[in-house]
Amino acid sequence: MSAIDWGDVPTWLGAVFAAGAAGAAVWTLASQRRQISEQQEFIGEQSALMAEQRQNLELERAELRAVAEERRVAQARQIRMYQQALGGQPDGVGGITGGPDHWSVTVQNPSDAPVHQLEVRFGTAYLASDAWEWPAYEPSKMRASVGDRLALPVYVLGPRRAVRFSSQTWPPATVHNNRPVLFFTDDNGLRWRLDSHGQLEEAPAEPGA
Incomplete structure (x- = not known):
């Protein structure tokens, strides 16, 4: 080994x-x-x-x-405004063309709560001259009898109630230059603007408001 x-x-x-x-x-x-x-x-x-x-x-x-x-x-989307320049023909958007000298505006509140501080302005500078209680809007009631006269601006419009506003008078040729615009405050305190063509938008804060 x-x-x-x-x-x-x-x-x-x-x-x-x-x-x-x-x-x-x-x-x-x-x-x-x-x-x-x-x-x-x-x-x-x-x-x-x-x-x-x-x-x-x-x-x-x-x-x-x-x-x-x-x-x-x-x-706010439920509030409706129906306007007519008296004596004219329907224009397809809720207004009337060819009226003689002033506007009448029906505002309807179909909601379940009130709206507040309603006012209608015509054109850029004119406020409604009168307001009355009015039946809830139906075409057949556009010429219904008016109710009590109301102070302006209309402080409150209850549920399923309506109010009719009227403008001052103008020369017939200028009536449609002063189409109505509705301003109102909903039950949550928001301020809204609804024009004569149905466009709804939140209204800007006014000076001093």
């Missing part, structure tokens, strides 16, 4: 340990990469989930804003 070359043992052991250390390093590196990959995947999933939740939250907020806006304008 030949003698063991002990001089090679340390070298052999060093190689074994080096190989082991290298293997451990490779395993550790692979493990770290796997963990990083798993963390990145988890972060990606969480980011996607957060983005989805944020999108759902934005949609819910948009729906809530839409519902709030609908509630905000719900009563």
Whole structure:
């Protein structure tokens, strides 16, 4: 039996340990990469989930804003204004063409709550000259008998009630230059503007209001 070359043992052991250390390093590196990959995947999933939740939250907020806006304008959209320049023919938008000298305007509140501070302006500078209680609007009642005369501006118009406004008189050729615009405050305290073509918008604050 030949003698063991002990001089090679340390070298052999060093190689074994080096190989082991290298293997451990490779395993550790692979493990770290796997963990990083798993963390990145988890972060990606969480980011996607957060983005989805944020999108759902934005949609819910948009729906809530839409519902709030609908509630905000719900009563104002029910208010109706029927206008006629007396003695003319229907113009298809609720007014009358060819009237002799003034406007009469019927305002109806078909909602379940009152509206307040009603006034009708004609053109840019003229206010209604008179107002009376009036039956709820029906075409057959456009010439119905008037009720009590009311102070201007009309402080309150109750649910399912109507009021008739009249303008001053003008030369017949200028009547339609002064089409009526209704201003009123809803039961939530918002001020609105409704023109003779049915366009409704929130009225800007008036100076000193």
